[in-house]
Amino acid sequence: MMQQLYFHRDSKRGVDGTYNWLMDEVKELGEALKMNDKKALEDEFADVIAWLASLANITNVDLEKAALNKYDNACPKCKHSPCQCTF
Amino acid sequence: MMQQLYFHRDSKRGVDGTYNWLMDEVKELGEALKMNDKKALEDEFADVIAWLASLANITNVDLEKAALNKYDNACPKCKHSPCQCTF
Numbered sequence: 413m414m415q416q417l418y419f420h421r422d423s424k425r426g427v428d429g430t431y432n433w434l435m436d437e438v439k440e441l442g443e444a445l446k447m448n449d450k451k452a453l454e455d456e457f458a459d460v461i462a463w464l465a466s467l468a469n470i471t472n473v474d475l476e477k478a479a480l481n482k483y484d485n486a487c488p489k490c491k492h493s494p495c496q497c498t499f
Numbered sequence: 500m501m502q503q504l505y506f507h508r509d510s511k512r513g514v515d516g517t518y519n520w521l522m523d524e525v526k527e528l529g530e531a532l533k534m535n536d537k538k539a540l541e542d543e544f545a546d547v548i549a550w551l552a553s554l555a556n557i558t559n560v561d562l563e564k565a566a567l568n569k570y571d572n573a574c575p576k577c578k579h580s581p582c583q584c585t586f
Contacts, residue, residue, distance in 0.1 A: 417574055417582050431529055438525050442518055445558065457551070457560050458569035464547055471532065473544050482545035487504055495504050 414465040422466045430470060434463040501552040509553045517557060521550040 422430055441456040468475040482488050487495035509517055528543040555562040569575050574582035 413570065413572060417570070417572075417580050420581055421584075427532055431532060435525060435529070438522060441554075442522070445514055445518060450560075453558065454560055454565035455569055457555055457562055458566045460551055461548070461562060461566050462570055464544070464551070467528075468544055471540065473537075473541055475544055475548060478541035479545045479548045482542055483500065483504070483549055485500060485504075493504050494506075495508055497508075 414462060415469045418466055419469055422470045427467070427470060430463065430467045434460070434467055437463050501549060502556045505553055506556055509557045514554070514557060517550065517554045521547070521554055524550050 425433075437456065437459045441453075441460050444453045444456040447453070465475055468478070486493045487497060489495070490497045512520075524543065524546045528540075528547050531540045531543040534540070552562055555565070573580045574584060576582070577584045
């Protein structure tokens, strides 16, 4: 869906500009975590995942596939579920 | 899946510590974007979405629902698909 909505604009903006937007959204999420406004918090989570998807689209990464390749119902470090890492 | 794997550890770490981990992963993604290693890039995208999900879990936000509430097959600003915002 993000590809359909935004790929043209994301491509024109480019990787560096899109990464900077993602970083700004992560900072806004940090601010929202300090407030007591559930709707605002949900909006910021939505923006971070949206910009992450935008960045994945223009760098030709399948975000869902990348996530499931690494996190496949077990912790990639200790191989257990739930994670039993001791550090 | 992230809830099953990591909720116990994420809860003990807390919101601030988990946000800081997310920020570190976003910075690592920024570094990976400068290199020419597709596997490393995919791994960093996986880590960012994983830590974002961890943070959502411990703040009681449904990440998928939050994303689809805001990005519902149309740009939340201009209401078009593809987005036709002019700024």
